[in-house]
Amino acid sequence: VTGRTAQLGKTICVDNIEEDPDYEWHDAMHAGGFMSSFGVPLKKDGKTVGVISMSYAQVAGFSTKQVSLAETFASQAVIAISNAQLFDEVQARTAEVTEALEQQKASAEVLEVISNSVEDAQPVFEKILESCHRVMECSDSTVITLDDLGVVQLNAIRGRNVGETADFGAAPLSDSVIKQAVRDREVKHYPDALHGENSFPQLACFATEDSNFSCLVAPMLWKGTAIGALIVARFFTEQDWKPFTPKDIELLESFADQAVIAVQNARLFNETQQALVRQTASADILRVISGAQTDVTPVFESIVDAALPLMGCDGAMLAICDGDVFRPRAGATTDGKIDNLLKGEVRIDPEANFPSQAMVSKRPVHIPDFNAIELPEQEQRVLEKFGINAALYQPLMHGQECLGGIAFTRGTAKAFSKDDMELAETFCSQAVIAIQNAKMFNETQTALARQTASADILRVISQSPTDTTPVFVSIAHAGSALLNCDGSAVLIREGDQFRPVAGVRQGEQMRHLSPEPVRIEPEFNYPSQVFVSGEMIHIPDHTQVDLPLHEVDSFAKFDLKSILYLPLLRDGDCVGVLTFSRTEKARAFSPDEIELAKSFCDQAVIAIQNAKMFNDTQTALTRQTASANVLRVISESPTDVT
Numbered sequence: 001v002t003g004r005t006a007q008l009g010k011t012i013c014v015d016n017i018e019e020d021p022d023y024e025w026h027d028a029m030h031a032g033g034f035m036s037s038f039g040v041p042l043k044k045d046g047k048t049v050g051v052i053s054m055s056y057a058q059v060a061g062f063s064t065k066q067v068s069l070a071e072t073f074a075s076q077a078v079i080a081i082s083n084a085q086l087f088d089e090v091q092a093r094t095a096e097v098t099e100a101l102e103q104q105k106a107s108a109e110v111l112e113v114i115s116n117s118v119e120d121a122q123p124v125f126e127k128i129l130e131s132c133h134r135v136m137e138c139s140d141s142t143v144i145t146l147d148d149l150g151v152v153q154l155n156a157i158r159g160r161n162v163g164e165t166a167d168f169g170a171a172p173l174s175d176s177v178i179k180q181a182v183r184d185r186e187v188k189h190y191p192d193a194l195h196g197e198n199s200f201p202q203l204a205c206f207a208t209e210d211s212n213f214s215c216l217v218a219p220m221l222w223k224g225t226a227i228g229a230l231i232v233a234r235f236f237t238e239q240d241w242k243p244f245t246p247k248d249i250e251l252l253e254s255f256a257d258q259a260v261i262a263v264q265n266a267r268l269f270n271e272t273q274q275a276l277v278r279q280t281a282s283a284d285i286l287r288v289i290s291g292a293q294t295d296v297t298p299v300f301e302s303i304v305d306a307a308l309p310l311m312g313c314d315g316a317m318l319a320i321c322d323g324d325v326f327r328p329r330a331g332a333t334t335d336g337k338i339d340n341l342l343k344g345e346v347r348i349d350p351e352a353n354f355p356s357q358a359m360v361s362k363r364p365v366h367i368p369d370f371n372a373i374e375l376p377e378q379e380q381r382v383l384e385k386f387g388i389n390a391a392l393y394q395p396l397m398h399g400q401e402c403l404g405g406i407a408f409t410r411g412t413a414k415a416f417s418k419d420d421m422e423l424a425e426t427f428c429s430q431a432v433i434a435i436q437n438a439k440m441f442n443e444t445q446t447a448l449a450r451q452t453a454s455a456d457i458l459r460v461i462s463q464s465p466t467d468t469t470p471v472f473v474s475i476a477h478a479g480s481a482l483l484n485c486d487g488s489a490v491l492i493r494e495g496d497q498f499r500p501v502a503g504v505r506q507g508e509q510m511r512h513l514s515p516e517p518v519r520i521e522p523e524f525n526y527p528s529q530v531f532v533s534g535e536m537i538h539i540p541d542h543t544q545v546d547l548p549l550h551e552v553d554s555f556a557k558f559d560l561k562s563i564l565y566l567p568l569l570r571d572g573d574c575v576g577v578l579t580f581s582r583t584e585k586a587r588a589f590s591p592d593e594i595e596l597a598k599s600f601c602d603q604a605v606i607a608i609q610n611a612k613m614f615n616d617t618q619t620a621l622t623r624q625t626a627s628a629n630v631l632r633v634i635s636e637s638p639t640d641v642t
Contacts, residue, residue, distance in 0.1 A: 002053045005039030009048045013038040013067060015060040036061045040074040044082060052077065113262075119269045124262035125156035128230065128255050133158060136248055138232040139213070143259060144178055145220070145228035148417060152176045155228070160235070177203045178229035181217040185226060187249050188217045193233075212236045216244050218256040220263065227263060230256045274310075278423060281306040282430070289434045293441045299434035300330035301337070303427045307408055308334060311420045314411040315386065318431060320396075320404040321359060324348050329404075352378045358393035359402045364421065365393040369413035392416045394424040398432050406431065449482055450596065454603070471607035472502030473509055479580055479600045480504050483593050486583040487558065490568075490604060491527050492576045496520050498527060505558075524550040527577045530565045534574045537565040540588035561586040564594065566601050570608065578604055 005012045014020045015036050017029050034055035042050035052074050056062055113127040125143040132141045140159030144152050150173050173179050181188040191214045193199050194207040207213055215233035219226045230252060285302045292298045304316035317331040325345040331338030350357045358365045370389045382388055390410040396403040406428055456474060476488035489503040497517035503510035522529045525548050526537050539545060540562055542555050560581050568576035578601050
């Protein structure tokens with residue numbers, strides 16, 4: 001009866017079950033002891049959702065009123081069922097709305113932290129993990145980021161296993177639990193970390209039979225590139241454990257997106273701040289350059305000082321090339337200016353030290369970890385003395401010429417980034433600008449000084465047509481000043497002898513020169529060699545040559561360290577020698593200085609020529625006057641020759 005009522009959707013009455021041909025449950029009828037029955041359907045929206053059945057022990061045991069009453073009960077039952085369903089739907093919808101509101105609240109809280117922490121993503125990471133635990137019912141959560149070299153860094157962790165991962169260090173991506181999510185750029189769900197088909201060793205190693213878990217790994221994607229991942233886990237041992245759902249995956253993706261926003265905000269903020277700091281530092285250095293046209297030292301000091309905070313260095317040193325050596329010109333550490341390093345010089349030898357490698361190759365030399373390579377003996381001493389474990393050596397290039405280099409050092413082994421290297425190039429460019437500015441300024445000043453000196457000498461020449469001594473003294477004064485010398489002398493040839501005719505020492509004229517001539521004997525002194533050969537002699541360092549016999553006494557008497565002997569040539573003959581000497585320190589004369597010295601020789605020869613021409617003219621005039629006088633007397637005394 002119940003089945004027919006449900007199937008037909010109408011009230012079915014059977015007065016005598018024994019006589020009903022369609023009734024099949026006779027065994028149940030006898031066991032129950034009933035003879036008549038009726039069924040009333042529970043109908044909702046035209047569909048039968050239930051049946052009320054009534055059975056009686058006697059035949060025709062129910063009345064029409066009883067059937068009608070049952071139909072009334074059925075209608076009430078349908079109302080009750082509808083109310084219950086409606087309540088359940090409302091409860092379910094309320095739960096959904098509550099969950100959505102909770103998620104929105106969590107998202108809003110994260111966004112609020114993002115807006116209040118633009119310079120640092122760490123508070124955002126912490127808030128995201130807190131939200132994950134509140135809205136996703138996870139036992140553990142982690143934020144991991146990737147640096148520029150693809151190394152994973154643990155940034156934030158929350159949950160029951162914090163202590164076990166407290167010593168987590170940087171590791172390659174290939175050894176990380178986020179590698180698959182990063183590779184495929186999609187959320188990975190691992191329902192069973194220990195035995196799951198899609199698990200892998202780097203994940204399974206964190207699980208045991210007594211502490212297994214499932215987890216989600218959501219990559220943090222920026223413009224299609226993974227910059228990290230967000231991980232949540234549920235341990236099987238937790239009460240009411242349940243697997244992660246598609247909603248959980250969707251929610252974790254949204255948290256990962258927020259983490260990316262935080263990372264990019266912090267990166268953009270810090271890059272902007274760093275750019276501003278760098279621009280300020282660059283402006284400060286350029287201001288120093290503009291105010292130090294003649295002295296590059298303040299510029300060099302500003303550069304090494306600025307490099308420390310901007311490049312994360314513990315030390316910086318700037319050196320300038322000088323021939324086959326380089327000399328430190330400025331240095332600084334986090335403790336202040338370096339003074340003792342700025343003394344002495346270092347031979348340029350690529351096999352001995354890293355700065356030389358940069359200077360000779362004209363390319364940067366980057367040593368991220370001193371302990372990872374075999375160091376030259378000299379660099380091993382540097383490591384032991386200064387505690388340097390990482391360094392960047394940048395050459396100072398002007399065109400194809402290397403002017404020196406800057407060393408940026410760190411006490412800990414850490415590679416310099418691409419931004420660091422670009423900034424190092426900027427510092428080198430500024431140093432080169434300072435060097436070239438000073439060079440141009442000094443060259444201009446030197447050219448002006450040379451022109452002034454030349455004009456002064458020519459004026460003296462014009463004023464002393466008969467006496468070369470004032471000219472020689474003027475040349476000696478000008479040459480000593482412009483060639484940065486301590487002394488100068490002019491020696492004039494007289495037959496097979498020579499003697500000094502003018503001299504300057506320490507800026508003062510030498511008024512008591514030896515009147516005794518010296519024989520021209522090349523084996524005994526350098527001037528004689530010049531008189532005979534007509535060639536210049538350059539002694540950069542007296543300790544590096546075997547001095548002729550007489551020069552041993554002369555060099556000792558006048559404390560000569562370096563000297564230049566130049567011939568005064570007239571029509572191919574050496575008529576004199578011009579000398580320039582240095583007494584404080586042995587230092588070679590540069591090609592430019594030698595060229596300038598030769599110009600002084602030309603002026604000395606002009607003076608000698610002028611004096612000779614004047615004297616020859618005077619002699620010829622005297623002879624002509626005497627001849628005219630004799631002829632006049634002859635004409636006046638034709639008969640008397642007395």
